[in-house]
Every structure is written in structure tokens, then in C-alpha cells.
């Protein structure tokens with residue numbers, strides 16, 4: 001299998017962290033140069049018509065995109081350690097937590113960065129600065145909720161590490177790098193401690 005990634009891009013990082021947590025080996029990583037618009041060239045568009053990374057090319061030639069879908073495939077391929085839930089109930093609650101992280105935390109961070117950071121100008125045209133800043137404010141509301149949530153539980157989805165923690169961590173790292181967002185500086189000490197704890201995992 002081949003995994004199309006891009007250095008420093010947060011969505012591919014979700015999948016590579018998932019792979020590292022699983023201990024899966026043997027997937028060839030191919031770097032796609034987003035700055036050079038390689039993902040919009042014919043060869044890549046043939047694999048993923050929506051031009052995003054990551055994408056996983058299976059041995060039979062089919063291509064999976066969407067980070068969560070790729071993780072679902074890998075979880076099926078190698079069920080242990082379980083990161084997406086064992087029973088239907090657990091899967092539902094982990095999916096809820098993961099989608100909250102993806103849509104409300106990762107999404108607002110990505111929109112903020114894409115619409116305000118000069119380095120993303122080439123990828124996000126047109127940039128809407130006001131929209132970007134308002135997304136940054138919305139991210140703070142979610143971060144405050146998450147901070148309180150983590151005061152009472154070890155991980156985003158409850159008592160154990162799951163895919164929802166990977167999504168949250170990759171979002172927080174993206175924000176740390178390009179929004180200079182450090183939860184502790186906003187008084188979000190539980191979120192900061194959580195981020196620092198996840199950062200110690202070898203997969204991070």
C-alpha cells in the first residue's frame with residue numbers, strides 16, 4: 001500500500017500517528033508537494049479528484065481518501081490495539097468524540113489558519129480574514145469546553161486513548177505551530193496538560 005502525505009500537513013499526520021499507534025509497518029509513504037501544487041496535477045487528481053492528502057492506495061489500485069475512512073480501513077486490517085471502539089456502543093461514542101474534534105476543533109483551527117496565515121494564501125483563495133478570525137474565536141469556545149471535559153476524564157472519548165485523541169492532538173499541534181495557540185497561556189491548564197501528555201507518546 002502507498003500513503004500519500006505531505007510534511008507538516010495535519011490531516012496526513014492524523015493517519016501517520018494512527019499507523020504508529022497500531023504498529024503497522026510496510027506502508028510506503030509518498031510525499032506530495034502542496035506548495036508546488038503537485039496535488040492538483042493530473043497524476044494525483046486521478047487518485048483523489050478532490051486533491052487532498054492523505055490518500056491511501058490499496059494494493060489492488062483502489063484509493064481511499066478522508067483521514068477517518070483511511071483509519072477505519074487500517075483498524076479493520078489490524079484490529080489491535082483498538083482505537084475506534086470494540087462494541088457498537090463504544091464505536092458510536094468514540095465516533096461522536098472524534099467528529100466533535102474533527103468538525104469543531106480541527107475544522108475551526110484549519111479555517112482560521114487557512115484564512116489568516118500568509119503561508120496558506122496560495123492554497124486558500126480568496127482568503128477571508130474576518131471569517132478566519134471569527135473561526136479562531138469559535139475554536140476558543142470549543143477549547144474551553146474541552147479543557148473542562150478533560151478535567152474529569154483522561155482522554156477525549158473517556159478512559160482510554162482513541163482516534164479522537166489523535167484528531168485532537170493533531171489539531172492542537174497545527175494551532176500551536178501556525179496560530180501560536182498554547183492552551184496554558186489562555187488559562188486552559190487541563191488542555192495544556194493533556195496536550196503535553198499526548199506529546200510524550202512515541203507516535204506523536
Ligand SMILES: N[C@@H](CCC(=O)N[C@@H](CS)C(=O)NCC(=O)O)C(=O)O
Pocket residue numbers: 009010011012034039051052053054065066067068123124
Ligand atoms: N477531509 C479530508 C481533508 C484533507 C485535506 O484538506 N488535506 C489538506 C492537508 S492537511 C490538503 O490536502 N490541502 C490541500 C489544499 O488545500 O489544496 C481528510 O479528512 O483527510
